Amino acid sequence: MTKTPLQFRHNGREVALFVDGGTNLLVVLREMLGDVTPKFGCGQGGCGACTVLIDGEAHLSCLTLAETVEGRAVETLDGIKTGPNLHPLQQAFAEGFAAQCGYCTPGMLMAAKALLDRIPQPSREQVVEAISGNICRCTGYEPIINAVLAAAASRRASA
Amino acid sequence: MLELRKDIFADERDDNLNEVGKGTQRQDMLGHVTGTSTYFNDHKLQGMLHLRVVRSAQPHARLRRIDTSEAERSEGVRRIIRGSDVPRNLNTLLSLINFGKDDEPTLAVDKVRYRGEPIVAVVAETPRAAAEAAAKVRIDYEDLPAVFDVEEALKPGAPTVNETYPKNTFIYHERYDHQKLRFGDVERGLAQADHVLEQRYQMSPIEHAPVETNGSIAAPDTNGRYVVYTSTQALFFSLDTCAKILDLPSNTFHFIGGTVGGGFGGKVDTLTEPLAILAAMLTGRPVRYVLGREEEMQFGPPRGAERIYIKDGVMRDGRIVARQIRGYFDSGAYTRLSSYAVVKCAAHLPGPYTIPNVHGDIYCVFTNRTPATAMRGFGITGIDFALECQMDKLAHLIGMDPMEFRILNAYRDGDMKAHRREAKNTALIECVQVAAEKAKWPMREEFRRMSSRKDGGGARAAVPSTPRETAATRPAPAQQRTSYDRGLSSPPLEPPPPPPQSPAPSSSHGATRFSSVFGTRRR
Ligand code: FES
Ligand code: FES
Numbered sequence: 002m003t004k005t006p007l008q009f010r011h012n013g014r015e016v017a018l019f020v021d022g023g024t025n026l027l028v029v030l031r032e033m034l035g036d037v038t039p040k041f042g043c044g045q046g047g048c049g050a051c052t053v054l055i056d057g058e059a060h061l062s063c064l065t066l067a068e069t070v071e072g073r074a075v076e077t078l079d080g081i082k083t084g085p086n087l088h089p090l091q092q093a094f095a096e097g098f099a100a101q102c103g104y105c106t107p108g109m110l111m112a113a114k115a116l117l118d119r120i121p122q123p124s125r126e127q128v129v130e131a132i133s134g135n136i137c138r139c140t141g142y143e144p145i146i147n148a149v150l151a152a153a154a155s156r157r158a159s160a
Numbered sequence: 161m162l163e164l165r166k167d168i169f170a171d172e173r174d175d176n177l178n179e180v181g182k183g184t185q186r187q188d189m190l191g192h193v194t195g196t197s198t199y200f201n202d203h204k205l206q207g208m209l210h211l212r213v214v215r216s217a218q219p220h221a222r223l224r225r226i227d228t229s230e231a232e233r234s235e236g237v238r239r240i241i242r243g244s245d246v247p248r249n250l251n252t253l254l255s256l257i258n259f260g261k262d263d264e265p266t267l268a269v270d271k272v273r274y275r276g277e278p279i280v281a282v283v284a285e286t287p288r289a290a291a292e293a294a295a296k297v298r299i300d301y302e303d304l305p306a307v308f309d310v311e312e313a314l315k316p317g318a319p320t321v322n323e324t325y326p327k328n329t330f331i332y333h334e335r336y337d338h339q340k341l342r343f344g345d346v347e348r349g350l351a352q353a354d355h356v357l358e359q360r361y362q363m364s365p366i367e368h369a370p371v372e373t374n375g376s377i378a379a380p381d382t383n384g385r386y387v388v389y390t391s392t393q394a395l396f397f398s399l400d401t402c403a404k405i406l407d408l409p410s411n412t413f414h415f416i417g418g419t420v421g422g423g424f425g426g427k428v429d430t431l432t433e434p435l436a437i438l439a440a441m442l443t444g445r446p447v448r449y450v451l452g453r454e455e456e457m458q459f460g461p462p463r464g465a466e467r468i469y470i471k472d473g474v475m476r477d478g479r480i481v482a483r484q485i486r487g488y489f490d491s492g493a494y495t496r497l498s499s500y501a502v503v504k505c506a507a508h509l510p511g512p513y514t515i516p517n518v519h520g521d522i523y524c525v526f527t528n529r530t531p532a533t534a535m536r537g538f539g540i541t542g543i544d545f546a547l548e549c550q551m552d553k554l555a556h557l558i559g560m561d562p563m564e565f566r567i568l569n570a571y572r573d574g575d576m577k578a579h580r581r582e583a584k585n586t587a588l589i590e591c592v593q594v595a596a597e598k599a600k601w602p603m604r605e606e607f608r609r610m611s612s613r614k615d616g617g618g619a620r621a622a623v624p625s626t627p628r629e630t631a632a633t634r635p636a637p638a639q640q641r642t643s644y645d646r647g648l649s650s651p652p653l654e655p656p657p658p659p660p661q662s663p664a665p666s667s668s669h670g671a672t673r674f675s676s677v678f679g680t681r682r683r
Contacts (some may be wrong), residue, residue, distance in 0.1 A: 031204075032204060037201075038195030038196075040199070040371070041373075041450075042373070042453070043453035044452065045453060047453065048371055050371050078194070078195035079195055087193065091193040091194060095189045095190065095192075095193045098183070098186075100189060100192040101422075102192075102370075102419075102421050102422045102423075103188065103189075103191065103192030103193075103419070104199065104370075104371045104421030104422055106192045106193060107195045110193065136371055138368075138369055138371055138422045138424070
């Protein structure tokens with residue numbers, strides 16, 4: 002099969018590889034780059050576990066053709082800490098019991114990050130809307146929504 | 161803040177609880193929020209192959225011919241696995257505790273019994289190559305009549321789903337086609353009752369739908385062993401099941417699990433490990449077998465459907481004097497854990513109430529549906545749903561407050577349960593009182609003063625005489641409409657029911673526990 006060269010920024014680092022036609026971004030991240038923070042839940046856009054940011058916007062990596070991220074910036078949960086310090090969202094999720102099995106958590110956090118980067122002080126409705134494509138079967142959405150709001154509040158306090 | 165009612169069991173144990181009521185961080189939380197918790201599928205092994213299963217497109221059919229020749233020639237295919245490659249291609253999960261007969265193949269050979277049943281496994285270099293080859297497997301089905309309804313499955317002449325159990329019911333102790341509970345004389349109780357209410361309840365199958373689908377990766381290790389990363393909720397259970405199916409000592413396998421992406425009971429059935437390991441054995445390479453979302457929904461076992469008939473006799477003063485229950489648990493095409501769910505269900509009758517005449521028949525039925533499995537309180541949830549709906553309807557029928565009605569009939573310490581075990585440590589009355597208080601539900605003073613510790617035992621501790629069985633099972637009764645169903649206003653309120661008789665509470669605390677699966681007592 003012919004391979005296509007692909008180059009993009011992965012969590013701030015320039016990467017280059019060759020992909021088969023039709024390969025999706027989730028496979029590139031997980032299997033080729035070894036970044037397993039985005040998760041496979043359905044492969045059909047139904048669950049949000051594979052959510053990553055492309056140029057700051059939340060996307061489902063399982064439905065994103067790898068070739069379409071050429072030259073763009075892809076951000077995953079693996080890249081949101083600052084050194085050893087947790088991102089305020091990670092802190093708030095941990096403190097607010099916003100994860101149980103943890104499988105939806107990477108996608109949730111990335112969807113939430115896209116929101117806070119765009120709207121630092123969102124309303125509850127905006128949080129609900131932002132994570133509406135992400136399914137959690139364990140925790141229930143209330144602690145997750147509250148954690149996102151708490152992260153926004155903690156940023157305001159420290160700003 | 162959580163309020164703990166430590167007074168209720170004060171004489172049962174020391175008050176040494178110092179964690180309950182306080183928030184404690186999960187030990188895996190840091191891993192979860194940083195994405196470093198390792199799920200089975202986060203392992204990438206050198207030279208890993210991918211396994212895909214060809215599944216039955218039919219709910220019930222004979223397999224006339226399985227042609228894998230084209231698939232074998234397909235690009236990237238390393239191995240095709242058939243039922244004849246599986247060392248012991250028949251198993252039942254609870255055989256590990258000696259319960260039930262082997263009734264389920266890893267790969268179907270002569271017949272398929274539900275849609276989605278595995279027939280052939282294809283092992284290939286990439287997921288895509290595996291999927292493409294799987295699509296080239298040709299299966300020639302001879303359709304058989306299928307049955308999807310538990311009561312239809314029990315009718316004479318119904319198609320036999322699973323030849324291990326020709327009558328479509330699980331057989332207990334090699335002779336009983338259902339679980340039976342008899343306590344007192346239910347016919348007499350019903351005849352004496354002021355009102356009789358008969359209802360039919362039905363619960364659909366429920367899919368767990370974990371966000372992580374079921375799967376495993378098996379890889380050859382040194383010393384002829386295999387390491388297995390798996391999503392299982394039941395690590396050693398799965399390990400032993402694989403040892404049996406693959407006919408190898410269990411120390412051949414090193415299972416690694418622990419971080420499960422949501423299970424809820426849907427990851428206890430050892431769905432993927434046997435084939436992943438077998439493929440690793442046959443190819444000498446690591447093999448990954450992970451379910452896609454459709455497979456998870458179709459082939460992943462659900463909570464089984466249940467149908468329950470309840471016929472109750474109740475007095476105008478609120479006492480339930482007879483309860484007759486007939487339940488059908490839809491096991492799907494194979495037993496898995498449903499035989500045990502039925503035992504649990506029967507052990508739960510007649511709910512947490514003291515009723516002098518109880519009669520229960522619960523069946524584990526085979527149909528051409530996806531085999532059912534565990535899910536949060538399976539065996540109990542369905543019957544509780546039915547019983548508590550029935551309690552509301554009964555209360556409505558006699559014009560009594562539903563909370564007070566439950567308190568009136570609740571078992572109390574010292575009462576005799578229908579299983580001929582003394583009730584102890586009961587606390588239903590207190591639960592109802594607290595629930596009513598929290599919900600600001602008005603309740604009369606005398607009900608607020610009642611206690612699980614008072615008024616039990618004595619006459620309520622008696623084992624009533626129980627006639628021997630003769631009658632055959634009757635046909636399904638028609639659904640009886642109640643004013644509750646029609647949403648009419650309550651009938652006029654009756655005078656308050658007499659509080660239960662109050663002899664001295666029994667001091668005996670020697671109740672034994674009943675191990676439901678083995679039918680033995682233990683202290
Ligand atoms: S895996 Fe991408 S939406 Fe489910
Ligand atoms: S924590 Fe398990 S799916 Fe959300």
